[in-house]
Amino acid sequence: MTYSQAVLTGDRLALARLLTQVENNTPDGRTALIELFPHTGRAHLIGVTGAPGTGKSSLVNQLALYYRKVENKRVAIVAVDPSSPFTGGAVLGDRVRMRDLSGDPNVFIRSMATRGSLGGLAQSTANMVQVFDAAGFDIIIIETVGAGQSEVDVARLAHTTLVVEAPGLGDDIQAIKAGILEIADILVINKADRPGVENTEKALKSMLDLAHPTERVFQHHGSAMRTIAPKQDSSATLMWIPPIQKTVALESKGIVELAESIGRHVNHLRQSGDWAVRERARLEVELEALIRETLVNQFHEDVSQEKYDETLENVIQRKFSPWEAVKMLLNGRSK
């Protein structure tokens, strides 16, 4: 039985092994991704991001418990932690906060290291999510690395992005900067039993009040996106204003309200047509990245290393510029 067949029948060991193949970008992994693709597009992808120590993992733990116990959904979690830039090694510690989910066959947690990616996710995170989607998980929660200000890749992947804050992490100037707060569909103030929660809430609120309700999909994808969104009907004038939810994950406080808020966001996406817009934008980014990767690989296959080294040497000696070099290499492709 192939990987994809085994995964579709619910084989957990095959699922775990396929995730490794996909993470390592092996030929087997790629074959399975192709076979599984028709089965994807059903799951609700929830991104969870925020600074280190805001309680993302604990919150993911609580949300997953809620979806299991209250909504009886199958839940997959992809938890990303950073790789060392020097050794390539990593300590993946998100499971420490997720022990409540142990023993439930309808929960599957997978930790992964960024392996050099800088946007808060690993390069293969989107592909791993596709495998979970095809395997029939209803909810896939993607937890990013502890993110600073510009790790915003998760918003390109997820349908609903939660940005987790905690009291005492910054003043209101942080709240008006561009970047991570902008990608929030829902703002979560975790550890809301801590002093300073009023100030955090006030700062976030005033940021939201200042925000002009523009088309969020465009803010979402920044300059990297050139997608022309399909024109939305007039109902889309109902803009989604990110709500602020206060939680204390360790005491399970505010989780029901947060889940309800996520539910409202899904309804909004469906009714406004934003779901389709995001789906389209996401797949376009993926397609672009694949085209780039394939072309580069093809280029390296076509152009001999010798020729490449010789050209590089010429560039180093200032005989011609990198721009000219590219032209020559592309024109002179053997075959």
Next chain:
Amino acid sequence: MTEKKIRVLVAKPGLDGHDRGAKVVARALRDAGMEVIYTGLRQTPEMIAEAALQEDVDVVGLSILSGAHMALTPRVMELLKANGQTHVKVFIGGIIPDEDLLRLKEMGVAGVFGPGASTEDIIHDVQTAVAG
């Protein structure tokens, strides 16, 4: 882009609450370029086997200081086997009396590290076990 990383689960089964050693080892394996999944204290053998499965690890490292290694280790090995993870190498760290060493080896444990074991040795043995 294709890279194969050694994935290691470092787990603390049983009831003793001392995880300094486990953390030192996790950090050392990280610095050797491995991806270490750390699961925290007071894990049952069932939790460990489940995490090993989901994470598709090559190695499981058990840190046991409570003296319960002869009860916990066979259970973890049994569960790994039941899940089809026969290729996973199991290492033990902790205070293990000499008379238990042979029996642990017979169970299929790949290596045992006591107090004073150097992290270089641990890294070397883990790498060798996975390669072999």
